[in-house]
Amino acid sequence: MDILSVIFFYIFSFLSIVGSIIALNSKSFLNAIMWASCVFVTVGGFYILLNATFNATLQIGVWGILIPIFLAISTSYLDKPEQNKTKFNIKFATPAISIAFLLIFILLGITSNYFERLFEVITGDLGLNLEYSSLAILSENLTLNYGFLIVLFLIVVFLLIVGLNLISVFKDREE
Amino acid sequence: MDIVYQYYFNFLGKLGLSDVLIIVLWHILLFGLACVALCVSASLLIVFERSLSKFLNKGNFSFSTTDLEQEIFKSPKYSCQNILPILFIIPILAIWGIIPYSNKYIPVESDVSLLLFFLLMLIPIMGILFGGYSTKNKTIISASVKTTIVVLSFALSILFSIVSVATLASSFNLNEIIAAQSLNKGALGWFVFPNIIAFLVLTSSILFFTDLLLGGLVDLRFSIFNLCSAKILKTIDFLKYGAIFIFAIFIVCLFFGGYLPPFGFYLSELYQINYVLNTSAVYVEQIFWLFFKSMLVGCSLILIRFFPPVLDYKKLVKYSCIILLPCSILNFIIICIIKGISGGV
Numbered sequence: 001m002d003i004l005s006v007i008f009f010y011i012f013s014f015l016s017i018v019g020s021i022i023a024l025n026s027k028s029f030l031n032a033i034m035w036a037s038c039v040f041v042t043v044g045g046f047y048i049l050l051n052a053t054f055n056a057t058l059q060i061g062v063w064g065i066l067i068p069i070f071l072a073i074s075t076s077y078l079d080k081p082e083q084n085k086t087k088f089n090i091k092f093a094t095p096a097i098s099i100a101f102l103l104i105f106i107l108l109g110i111t112s113n114y115f116e117r118l119f120e121v122i123t124g125d126l127g128l129n130l131e132y133s134s135l136a137i138l139s140e141n142l143t144l145n146y147g148f149l150i151v152l153f154l155i156v157v158f159l160l161i162v163g164l165n166l167i168s169v170f171k172d173r174e175e
Numbered sequence: 176m177d178i179v180y181q182y183y184f185n186f187l188g189k190l191g192l193s194d195v196l197i198i199v200l201w202h203i204l205l206f207g208l209a210c211v212a213l214c215v216s217a218s219l220l221i222v223f224e225r226s227l228s229k230f231l232n233k234g235n236f237s238f239s240t241t242d243l244e245q246e247i248f249k250s251p252k253y254s255c256q257n258i259l260p261i262l263f264i265i266p267i268l269a270i271w272g273i274i275p276y277s278n279k280y281i282p283v284e285s286d287v288s289l290l291l292f293f294l295l296m297l298i299p300i301m302g303i304l305f306g307g308y309s310t311k312n313k314t315i316i317s318a319s320v321k322t323t324i325v326v327l328s329f330a331l332s333i334l335f336s337i338v339s340v341a342t343l344a345s346s347f348n349l350n351e352i353i354a355a356q357s358l359n360k361g362a363l364g365w366f367v368f369p370n371i372i373a374f375l376v377l378t379s380s381i382l383f384f385t386d387l388l389l390g391g392l393v394d395l396r397f398s399i400f401n402l403c404s405a406k407i408l409k410t411i412d413f414l415k416y417g418a419i420f421i422f423a424i425f426i427v428c429l430f431f432g433g434y435l436p437p438f439g440f441y442l443s444e445l446y447q448i449n450y451v452l453n454t455s456a457v458y459v460e461q462i463f464w465l466f467f468k469s470m471l472v473g474c475s476l477i478l479i480r481f482f483p484p485v486l487d488y489k490k491l492v493k494y495s496c497i498i499l500l501p502c503s504i505l506n507f508i509i510i511c512i513i514k515g516i517s518g519g520v
Contacts (some may be wrong), residue, residue: 030308037301054347057290065297069323072304076320094305098261101298105269108283108291 005049008107012049015100016042029075033068034093040064041100048107060104212271216473217416223474224416227481259309260414262302266295267414270421275350277434277461288349289341292425293334299388300326321488326387328495329380335503336373336380339510340366340429353433361439367430372506374430376499381422382479383491388418423473424465431468434461 016039023035040063047056272282273291285291300323307319341347343366344355357364367374427433436442443456 030305034305053285053287054290057287057294061290061294061297065294065301069300069304069327072308073320073323076316094258094261094302097301098265101265101269105272105283108285 008045008103009049011103012042012045012100015039015096019096030072031093033071034097037064037068038093038096038100040068041097041104045100045104045107048104053108056104210268213267213417213420214413216420216470217413219470220416220420220473220477221413224477227478231481259302259306263299263414266298267417267421270295273349274424274465275353275428275433276465277458278350278354280458280462281350284350285348287347289337289347289352292349293330293337296333296384297330300330303388322387325488325491325495326384328492328500329384329387332376332380332495332499332503333384335500335507336377337429339370339373339503339507342507342510342514343370345514349428349433353428353435356432356435358435359439362432362437365430365432370430370506370510372502373510374426376503376506377429378426378476380495380499381426382476383495385415385419385422386480419476420469420473423476424469426472427465427468431472434465436460436464 019035019039019042023032023039026032026035041060044056044060044064047053047059270292273285273288273295275281275284303319303326304323307316310316340352344352346352346355352366356366441457441460443453443460447453
């Protein structure tokens, strides 16, 4: 768990730093809002790393979702011609937000000791003795460390989202 | 970095390739199970809806096309808009992880799982709003802003009715809320009876919430799906029914006892055959009750959707702000007072 938390810390910090830099430098106000919401969601991830889930949900719900929505609604009542001229891209911000949400859910799954409880059901409640050595080792290792699975799953999801993104970019260029 | 390499080397060295394959397959199986459950529930609800439409001779559930919808279909489709359904798909798949299938089997157990559910409900609103902005069409932008305002007003009433249930159970954990609806009393112990106002507010606001998210309102038919290209729209269409099923599970967990049976005892505990068999049968029965109840609730939700009240934007805002929101707040205050008098939270 120690190494896993370090890996998650670096991913969250990378996302938050990149998001904040883009949010500060983007010309479009809406673009900045999208990236800022990504930053706030990743900050919620830090709270989960500190075992403060209630704070994390408040951070994500209020700062990550509701305040960007209210800011975006308030822009619709402004009649600034500059706002219409600037480009608004959702290509990169939406995958970033979705990746942050996925990471947070995986982290929550790890912190709730999903595998431990699952194998408790098999071994403890049913009173079964695991005769297969490979299964016993598997359960032991899963309860001790399951960073390998998480990394595999993350890579697959990351590739999917990046692939979707790239396809959309190339299609836009063709148009 | 050496520590990380050593860590994975040890991990792989202990397990062996076959075991790693088993773990990977196990995870693919879990992920697949969520997808299959979503597809099966959605297809069952679609079958129910079609058979109902045949029975009532009403045709498919659809409104006549409005001017706004024609404008959406005429507006140029940017391929970046095809990414927007991610903001709808990820919450729908993630919610399957929070649901307590039995008293021990919960993939992601958190102390604030009820709030997490509400949080995941809010994510598609971002998709609606920012999708509207990405069209660069003024009428579509104003429609998306209007829909977000109405959806948020319904979300507020949902929040207050959820919190009233949490005060009754004195916990935000979904599993503890189900456990608080005591098994011994059977159906009489469910939270529908002491908290019926919250149940009515939640169901009505969830019906409008889903209709607004998925583009079913009469004069504001705006959704994430309308912005996508026709191919993606066809493939994602069944997700709407999946969302209704998930909301049905949510209602069942809060008000109808979740995985608890309605009799006050488990059917599999009637005859004691074998300890292992009986305990494993209880888990299966719990999963059965959860899905059976949620399918009933989901079918009734679709049945209500066949007779929708014709409400335009102003009427909807009035309905949510004057009737639903005050009702839910009053209900919350009354429950807090009763809970305080009867023994504290």
